[in-house]
Amino acid sequence: MGTQYNQISMEDRCYISLLLKEGKKIRKIAAIVDRSPSSISRELKRNTTPSNVYKHDFANLVAKSRRWTGSKLDRNPELRASVLCLLKLGLSPEQVSGRLALMHGQKIISYESIYRFIYAQIKRTKDYSWRHYLPRSKSKRGRRRLKSTSPANFIQNRVSIHNRPQEILQRSQSGHWEADLMLFSKYGQAILAIQDRFSRLLILSKQPNKSARPVAQKLHYIFKKLPPFIRQSITFDNGTEFSQHYLLNNLGINTFFCDTHAPWQKGGIENAIGRMRRGLPRKIDIAKLSCFDLQSRVWIYNHTPRKCLNYLTPAEVFAQQMLHFKCESTFPLSRE
Numbered sequence: 001m002g003t004q005y006n007q008i009s010m011e012d013r014c015y016i017s018l019l020l021k022e023g024k025k026i027r028k029i030a031a032i033v034d035r036s037p038s039s040i041s042r043e044l045k046r047n048t049t050p051s052n053v054y055k056h057d058f059a060n061l062v063a064k065s066r067r068w069t070g071s072k073l074d075r076n077p078e079l080r081a082s083v084l085c086l087l088k089l090g091l092s093p094e095q096v097s098g099r100l101a102l103m104h105g106q107k108i109i110s111y112e113s114i115y116r117f118i119y120a121q122i123k124r125t126k127d128y129s130w131r132h133y134l135p136r137s138k139s140k141r142g143r144r145r146l147k148s149t150s151p152a153n154f155i156q157n158r159v160s161i162h163n164r165p166q167e168i169l170q171r172s173q174s175g176h177w178e179a180d181l182m183l184f185s186k187y188g189q190a191i192l193a194i195q196d197r198f199s200r201l202l203i204l205s206k207q208p209n210k211s212a213r214p215v216a217q218k219l220h221y222i223f224k225k226l227p228p229f230i231r232q233s234i235t236f237d238n239g240t241e242f243s244q245h246y247l248l249n250n251l252g253i254n255t256f257f258c259d260t261h262a263p264w265q266k267g268g269i270e271n272a273i274g275r276m277r278r279g280l281p282r283k284i285d286i287a288k289l290s291c292f293d294l295q296s297r298v299w300i301y302n303h304t305p306r307k308c309l310n311y312l313t314p315a316e317v318f319a320q321q322m323l324h325f326k327c328e329s330t331f332p333l334s335r336e
Contacts, residue, residue, distance in 0.1 A: 093134070
């Protein structure tokens with residue numbers, strides 16, 4: 001068997017620093033920390049400060065930097081090209097990590113390594129264009145503090161989210177939806193967004209304004225095209241644009257509302273809107289946005305792998321659910 005070497009630990013360096021201050025010689029220090037004198041001598045030569053003073057914290061940093069071989073993406077150009085290509089397509093580092101693991105059958109790189117690589121490039125090169133590889137294009141890590149308000153107007157026939165059946169909360173099947181409006185800086189511009197809670201399938205539709213009547217009519221038009229088993233319930237916030245929700249009841253759809261100032265209770269659609277904001281910021285003029293362009297963005301969203309779906313896409317999961325319901329409904333007939 002070959003000789004085994006153990007790296008000097010931070011605790012050992014603390015002892016060495018303390019013993020040096022007490023005036024102990026190298027052989028005495030080596031005996032106390034149970035190391036060879038040559039190891040202690042080498043440690044002192046390599047990791048002292050420029051002023052020839054040994055400090056345990058400085059020595060530890062110098063030793064770590066000496067062993068650093070660079071980021072995994074710096075060492076592997078092929079992996080770097082694959083990761084950057086997926087990031088350009090709009091995938092988050094977590095989605096890139098999960099999708100590569102799904103494709104190769106093993107973990108290739110962690111999302112944290114991707115984040116560190118991007119922010120290291122920004123810090124080293126001062127090129128802030130690197131931030132555009134990230135979902136929210138932030139040049140610094142951390143959360144932005146945003147002020148938010150929520151209207152508390154009275155809504156006719158309002159049913160609280162706390163009366164919603166438990167199976168809806170569990171996201172066990174398609175047919176339960178969440179809805180919200182994407183608003184823009186130009187007055188009156190809005191996009192209606194609805195998402196299936198189970199599959200995360202997203203539907204977007206431009207609205208003439210944020211009035212309640214057009215919103216209810218558009219929801220009625222969309223859900224009328226779907227089979228009954230795929231349109232069982234929908235959850236809103238307390239915005240006045242959803243005050244005519246009861247028009248959906250004649251389709252057999254149950255409507256529920258979040259608590260005041262609690263948009264996180266319909267977190268699925270909030271997350272979806274946050275993702276769509278990457279390509280549809282508030283400052284954009286959606287009057288110049290064609291229907292084809294809008295639906296192209298929705299197509300990309302619905303065909304992007306998601307961690308919560310084991311890195312399948314919303315379109316794949318929704319199609320599986322539709323097939324499952326169809327098979328269940330036709331199975332008794334097929335036996336006859």
